[in-house]
Amino acid sequence: MTTEMQRRADAAHPERIDLKVITGFVTPRARVLDIGCGDGALLQRLENEKEVDGRGIELSQKGVNEAVARGLSVVQGNADHDLATYPDNSFDFVILSQTLQATHNPRLVLEQLLRIGQKVVVSIPNFxxxxIRSQLVLKGRMPITQDLPYSWYDTPNIHFCTVRDFVTLVDEIDAKVEKAVALIGNGRVMNRAIRLPLWNLLADQAIFLLRR
Amino acid sequence: MTRLETVGEIEELARAQADRPASLIAQFGADEPLPLDAGVSLSPFQIAYMTYGELNADKSNAVLICHALTGDQHAASANPVTGKPGWWSLMVGPGRPIDTERYFVICPNVLGGCMGTTGPASIDPATGNPYGLDLPVITVRDMVQAQAMLIDRLGIDQVLCVIGGSMGGMQVLQWAASYPERVFAAVPIACAARHSSQNIAFHEVGRQAVMADPNWLGGKYAELGGSPRKGLAVARMAAHITYLSDEALHRKFGRQLQDRAKLAFGFDADFQVESYLRHQGMTFVDRFDANAYLYMTRAMDYFDLAKDYDGVLANAFAGTKTRFCIVSFTSDWLFPTSENRTIVHALNAAAANVSFVEIETDRGHDSFLLDEPEMFETVAGFLSAAARRKGIT
Structure with a gap:
């Protein structure tokens, strides 16, 4: 019963399963940096459930101020500019959730994440x-979906990739995928047995746990 | 016309505070000298301070407030000279962000000040006259060292939080660098890790205005009679402009005329903004000692935290466990966000626990003293989380 209610609740809020998967990756009492942490919902969850020593970086000043007022440690900044100041290995986990596609230099950002963190959690929308493919192929229009609701001219997402593209980049920078989870539309976790080609076609987003 | 060198009633009251303040006093005798950055020791000396709230049994709930250039120890209670509410009464008090029902608040007057802590207006026991310029130049580090002696005297090992704006923020940074294990959390507001060239320049204009006043008398006005009111008023007027913003001044005064329908074609205060500045200057000189103004501005000018750490600011915070919350204001051009962000980056480089909030307001540097709800929410939330982590209920 509880599981069914939880499933429905998760289905009603697809972003929550995303946070749940990420929370599952993080070990208790770890030092965590959440980049693009919004108002700090994930950090709060990690502090409550995993007792982490959490920090956040958020672009929007409003998000930062709300998070700090809630007692979280968050600074205003962005992934492209502000990672360079952090020393090597300063965190056990660095999390970049649904943000890589909005950075100017995703490869450099990913390298920085792997430099700062022992382990890196990245979630990406799967293009x-x-x-998405059918909108482009059949309609000849740039795709607009529930998760990616922007028009081509106003989207903050400037570097889209597919699951396959991302895995290729991970290989290119000599990083290792330790775990990966794919999510489809309503927030269901795809069967782990299903392999990459099918993920690439069916997943709406994928979450990776990476290491050097 | 008023003779400016006449010492008025309020000024009389203010002068009395220099040695006999209407607040608590901690005296440090010959056995507890204060070694100053200037290379000499100060002894004896005293610190005038106020406290609000109760220190808990394990002495873990102390919040130290560091005041700014012309502030004093009366953060949350009526000022004995002006009768006005404490300068941070919106921030400190029962149910306020720095909640005196939860925290034990200590606010000392800084070393070199003029409200009862030893400063140029205090009597030099060696001569029986006010120190004047015979007091060695005081630095922010000297102020903080003296405060640490006060905290020792109160039997407190570690303060929950050190907080302050502007020159107060500089003291907070110095505290975190000099005594990291004694500072659980630190909130430097609207400040910088070093005083910029432009800011030194503004201070120099102020000091020159004071010293150019014939009543300054080489700093010996207190013993010879009178005081450099005009010079100090001009210094305050110039400085006051830097505490505001173009936008705020325009919103408040525009080009509106003062008590007249048209321009007078003279040099009286035609514009409201002129009248406002003159008022600011005149009320300031009633309550503040001109020599103390020289010492305070000099202390800020000399502040360059990285200098003591091989020029690398991050080294000042190496290995720190202190939790930091940096606060800046969008329209503050005296201590702009970029200066505050430099501190954030240094703290990141030291892998410190840091929050950074920039608050949108058009009220300039003075915002930290004003009703800025977002600042209050930030401080309340940050302080509360720090207290929770330190196990204070």
């Missing part, structure tokens, strides 16, 4: 998803 290889069949709905």
């Amino acid at each position: 290889g998803n069949w709905r």
Whole structure:
């Protein structure tokens, strides 16, 4: 019963399963940096459930101020500019959730994440998803979906990739995928047995746990 | 016309505070000298301070407030000279962000000040006259060292939080650098890790205005009679402009005329903004000692935290466990966000626990003294979380 209610609740708020998966990756009492932490919902969850020593970086000043007022340690900044000041290995986990596609230099950002953190959690929207492909192929229009609701001219997402593209980049920078989880539309976790080509077609987003 | 050298009633009251303040006093005798950055020791000396709230049994709930250039120890209670509410009464008090029902608040007058802590207006026991310029130049580090002696005297090992704006923020940074293990949390507001060239320049204009006043008498006005009111008023007027912003001044005064329908074609205060500045200057000189103004501005000019750490600011915070919350204001051009961000980057480089909030307001540097709800929420939330982590209920 509880599981069913939880499943429904998760289905009603697809972002929550995303946070749940990430929370599952993080070990208790770890030092965590959440980049693009918004108002600090994930940090709060990690502090409550995993007793982490959490920090955040957030672009929007409003998000930062709300998070700090809630007692979280958050600074205003962005992934492209502000990672360079952090020393090597300063965190056990560095999390970049749904933000890589909005950075100017995703490869450099990913390298910085792997420099700062022992382990890196990255979640990406999958541009290889069949709905997105079909909008482009069948309609000849730039895709707009529930998760990616922007028009081509006003989107903050400037560097889209597919699951396959991302895995290739991870290989290129000599990083290792330790764990990966794919999520489809309503927030269901895809069966782990299903392999990459199918993920690339079906997943709406994928979450990776990486290390050097 | 008023003779400016006449010492008025309020000024009389202010002068009395220099040695006999209407607040608590901690005296440090010959056995506890204060070694100053200037290379000499100060002894004896005293610190005038106020406290609000109760120190808990394990002495873990102390919040130290560091005041700014012309502030004093009366953060949350009526000023004995002006009768006005404490300068941070919106921030400190029962149910306020720095909640005196939860925290034990200590606010000392800084070394070199003129409200009862030893400063140029205090009597030099060697001569029986006010120190004047015979007092060695005081630095921010000297102020903080003296405060640490006060905290020792109160039997407190570690303060929950050190907080302050502007020159107060500089003291907070110095505290965190000099005594990291004694500072659980630190909130430097609207400040910088070093005083910029432009800011030194503004201070120099102020000091020159004071010293150019014939009543300054080489700093010996207190023993010879009178005081450099005009010079100090001009210094305050110039400085006051830097505490505001173009936008705020325009919103408040525009080009509106003062008590007249048209321009007078003279050099009286035609504009409201002129009248406002003159008022600011005149009320300031009633309550503040001109020599103390020289010492305070000099202390800020000399502040360059990285200098003591091989020029690398991050080294000042190496290995720190202190939790930091940096606060800046969008329209503050005296201590702009960029200066505050430099501190954030240094703290990141030291892998410190840091929050950074920039608050949008058009009220300039003075915002930290004003009703800025977002600043209050930030301080309340940050302080409360720090207290929770330190196990204070």
